[in-house]
Amino acid sequence: MAHTAAIHTEKPSKWSGGSSPFKVEYGKLMMWFFLLSDSFTFGALLISYGTTRFATIGWPDPNVAFNKFPGISANAPLAFVSLMTFILIISSVTMVLAVQAGKEMNKKDVVRYLILTIIGGLIFLGCQAWEWTHLFHEGAWWGANPFANSNGTQSTQNFTNFFFTITGFHGFHVFSGVCINVIMLIMTLCNKFEQRGHYLMIEKAGLYWHFVDLVWVFVFTCFYLV
Amino acid sequence: MSNLEQLESGGHTHAHAFDSKKVKREIWRITLYLSILTVVELILGFIMMPWPEDSLKRHLVKGLVMALMLWKAFYIIGYFMHLRHEVRNMIMVISIPSILFVWFIAAFLGDGQSYKDLRARMDPYHVEHAQLPMEFPAEEGHEGHETPEVHKMEAPAATPAPAAAGTDTSKKAE
Numbered sequence: 001m002a003h004t005a006a007i008h009t010e011k012p013s014k015w016s017g018g019s020s021p022f023k024v025e026y027g028k029l030m031m032w033f034f035l036l037s038d039s040f041t042f043g044a045l046l047i048s049y050g051t052t053r054f055a056t057i058g059w060p061d062p063n064v065a066f067n068k069f070p071g072i073s074a075n076a077p078l079a080f081v082s083l084m085t086f087i088l089i090i091s092s093v094t095m096v097l098a099v100q101a102g103k104e105m106n107k108k109d110v111v112r113y114l115i116l117t118i119i120g121g122l123i124f125l126g127c128q129a130w131e132w133t134h135l136f137h138e139g140a141w142w143g144a145n146p147f148a149n150s151n152g153t154q155s156t157q158n159f160t161n162f163f164f165t166i167t168g169f170h171g172f173h174v175f176s177g178v179c180i181n182v183i184m185l186i187m188t189l190c191n192k193f194e195q196r197g198h199y200l201m202i203e204k205a206g207l208y209w210h211f212v213d214l215v216w217v218f219v220f221t222c223f224y225l226v
Numbered sequence: 227m228s229n230l231e232q233l234e235s236g237g238h239t240h241a242h243a244f245d246s247k248k249v250k251r252e253i254w255r256i257t258l259y260l261s262i263l264t265v266v267e268l269i270l271g272f273i274m275m276p277w278p279e280d281s282l283k284r285h286l287v288k289g290l291v292m293a294l295m296l297w298k299a300f301y302i303i304g305y306f307m308h309l310r311h312e313v314r315n316m317i318m319v320i321s322i323p324s325i326l327f328v329w330f331i332a333a334f335l336g337d338g339q340s341y342k343d344l345r346a347r348m349d350p351y352h353v354e355h356a357q358l359p360m361e362f363p364a365e366e367g368h369e370g371h372e373t374p375e376v377h378k379m380e381a382p383a384a385t386p387a388p389a390a391a392g393t394d395t396s397k398k399a400e
Contacts, residue, residue, distance in 0.1 A: 014315065022316045032320055043327055047334045054338030057346055057356040063275050077275065082268050089264070093257045096306050100249055148360030150279045155360065210306045214299055221295040225271045226288040 031204045035211045038173075042215050045169065046222055049162040058149035060159050062224050065140075065147045070130055081224045084127045085216065091120025092213040095181075099206040102199025107188060110199060114185045117209065121178040128171050132164070140164075163223060170212070170219050177212045180205045256305045263298050267291055 014021040022029055053059055063077035070080070094116040101109030139146035145160040184205045193199045270287050277284045304310035309317055346352040 021313075022319070023313045024316060029316075032316075036320060036323055039324070043330060047331055050331070051334045051338035054335050055341035055346060057342060057352060059279075061279070063271075078268055078271055082264070085264055086261070089257070089260050092302070092306055093253060096253050097250070100246065100253070104246055146362075148362075152359055153356055154358045207307055210302055213306070214302045217295055217298050217302065221267070221291060225267060225291050 025200060027204055028200070028207070031207050035207060038211065039215075042166075042169070042218070045162075045166050046218060049166060049222065052158050052162065056156060056158065058151060058153050058155065060145070060147040060155050061150040064150075065135075065159075066131070066224055068134055070134075078224065080127070080131065081220060084124055084131075085220050087120055087124050087127065088213050088216050091117050091124070092210055094120060095206045095209045099199075099203050102193070102202040105194075105199065107191075107194060110188050110193075110202060111185065114181055114188065114202075118178055118181050118185065121174055121181065121209075125171065125174055125178065128167065128174075132167075135160075166219060167223070170215055173212050173215065177205075177209045180208060252305065256301050260298055260301055263294050263301075267294050270294075 024032075066081060067075050067077040068080065069076040094113045098110050098113035098117060101113060135141075140160045140163075142161055142164050143157055145155055145157045147155060147159065149155045184202055187193060187201065188199075193201065270291055274284050274287045277287075309320060
């Protein structure tokens with residue numbers, strides 16, 4: 001008994017109170033938990049897409065379905081979607097720079113990088129709007145698939161149903177991310193964070209924005225590349 | 227008192243501010259890695275484009291692209307979302323539930339594969355359907371595509387056509 005007591009005095013548990021066991025504040029921990037649950041939602045959507053694709057004989061070739069670039073009439077597979085990917089990666093970088101500027105209490109840089117992040121998000125949404133419009137005019141929509149299987153046989157509507165549902169759900173996340181970033185920008189401009197003495201709220205918004213980028217990495221690979 | 231302050235700010239001290247240069251260098255390094263990985267993915271995508279859909283080499287390259295995707299995810303979560311620099315407790319709380327995904331993916335993709343092998347390839351409906359060539363209707367806008375397709379999808383099935391398909395057929399007859 002004396003032995004265990006000695007251990008306790010030498011090495012106090014992280015859970016015995018008086019310290020933060022995760023070393024993150026409450027809001028950030030809850031944001032992580034939310035993102036974990038959100039990743040299961042996206043995971044469920046992407047895995048049901050994968051399951052359906054595995055269970056179906058024949059599937060349309062994404063390089064044929066998504067082969068247009070605005071302003072270019074030639075066949076350009078992967079080009080537009082890689083542009084969208086780079087836009088999202090760059091806006092993620094500007095967000096991480098905004099978070100870093102927040103840690104340094106540098107209001108000017110926070111504002112600058114937040115504006116760049118918002119612009120990146122808006123460009124991405126614009127690209128997605130163009131792509132959806134283009135596909136709609138090709139005859140693709142929920143319940144309508146004009147693209148044949150890669151061997152020329154008749155395809156099912158699952159291809160377009162999953163595409164529009166999942167990219168739509170992701171686009172909705174981008175949209176809410178842009179809204180959150182705009183709120184962060186307004187709060188920064190109103191000196192809210194200067195008064196609080198820290199910019200931790202920017203970090204939480206940053207986590208959400210990076211998650212949106214993370215999901216796009218998966219959507220991009222699962223729908224356009226393979 | 228200082229302990230309480232630490233709790234409120236989540237253990238963030240302003241020591242970060244001093245190695246700001248180092249942090250920024252790390253951010254740009256990760257950006258470079260992410261860009262390189264994306265470019266490699268795209269190159270692989272272009273390489274496998276002309277290969278036949280069911281060939282082994284195409285499946286291998288697809289597996290490689292999936293591995294690169296997970297590598298990118300690691301950089302985003304670890305560095306941009308800062309998880310690598312959190313305490314061990316925090317890393318475990320996020321990463322251990324994520325391991326459920328391995329089971330999640332394996333179970334469902336295996337289920338899909340066995341549906342194809344044991345059911346779809348045996349069922350006359352799926353077998354016939356997989357051999358029908360896709361007909362491209364004349365370019366007449368969005369509405370034109372929809373009707374014939376719904377009609378055709380129902381045609382090979384021996385079961386009585388649902389009411390929706392029936393109306394489509396009658397519309398087409400007109």
